[in-house]
Amino acid sequence: MDKSVLKRFNDLRILLVEDDDLLRGIVFDALSLYCQDVKCAKDGEEGLSCFHSDNFNVIITDINLPKMSGLAMAREIRKVNSEISIIILTAYDTSDNIYASIDICACAFLHKPFELEQLYNTLLMCVGKIVSTNQWLDLARGFSYNIKLKELFFEDKEIHLTKNESRLLSILIDHVGKTVSFENIEGNVWYDKSATPETIRMHINKLRSKTYYELIENIQGYGYKLLPKANIPLEK
Template identity: 30%
Template sequence: MRILLVEDDVMLGESMVASLSRHGYTVDWLQQGNGVELSLNTENFMAVILDLTLPDTDGLDVLRKIRHTGHSLPVLILTARDEIDDRVKGLDCGADDYLTKPFALEELLARLRVLIRRLSGQTETILAIGELSLSLKNNEVQYQGHPVKLTKNEFKLLATLVTQAGKVLSKEKLQQALHGWDDLTSDNAIEVHIHNLRKKIDGKLIKNIRGVGYIIEN
């Protein structure tokens, strides 16, 4: 599950990247707003965490551009602007949620889980596809009522497929979900992870659409 973080505070940004990574997210970090549109046009993200006070532009202008160009992915504003008028402007400009600084990591993680559940069309904390259940909170998976031990990347890959169930995801998009800009990966990494997941859960759950990608159907 890949997140785009737009935050100019270096100490806060480094802390958020480390914390979110520990909780199963792949995080790419921009310290200015001008690169957001290009990043969203060329990469596959599940959500954006957006600061409003950026060195090169106002975060609300970034948000307006995101929505004007048709990007519908969830945007969570994270800012020190805590006036009611600021909150209203942020939400009216297209934000899905608004969290003020200082904040608790636990609350940020909970709000991200809500946005991802909405994206997947599910309302429960535990996402379920048939006999498979996946907890975004605890990074745990069960199949037929039994716990399944997955590696960090196997969980990321499975969570990406489950939260976008019914959609065919190309190998490139799945690679982007696992690896940020600074990560290196082999060309066959996705096939290896899919093979391992099929051994650990129902081998027919993850389907290969030849020449297109992979899908988990509801």
């Protein structure tokens, strides 16, 4: 495949979940040549933990995994992320597996054994879906935010966000111009864990340090809101 085409993988951050050591190594090496970041897990539980601790835009997973199947892991991921592209790998393309893959809205179904060319072509299809669903918000002063991919940029350069920072910015953008309460932030960012107002304020200040202070307004005693002027669509 032409290397100019493979450059389209530059922005991909991939989670590869595969219990076969040899195949995992081969696929990791092939993806690492062109993708921004590739992380690996060898079972479904580890894969789910990796997903919750980092930001990915593509997941490649085997179905038959130890501890938790790839499909069970994908169902858990879909509960919190309906947009991420999921590629299913399996040596057993039974009707049950195919229907289950459709049910979790898998981007593609790749039958083992496969050639690297097939893997690259499948990724290209996912890249097309990612690009076609991009939506941007102008956050002013050179900052922009990709709503679908949940990524923050400054003058077209991505700014790294931790998982909690990404969730926090996402919920503020979902309610742009409206106040988001401490309770709403706690439930959507920390889920079943508790977070004090001080913890939330610390994460707000981290976001401000990566953007600018005035972007997020403090509503005393209630919560925070993103300034209404941020709600300006960008053409990209």
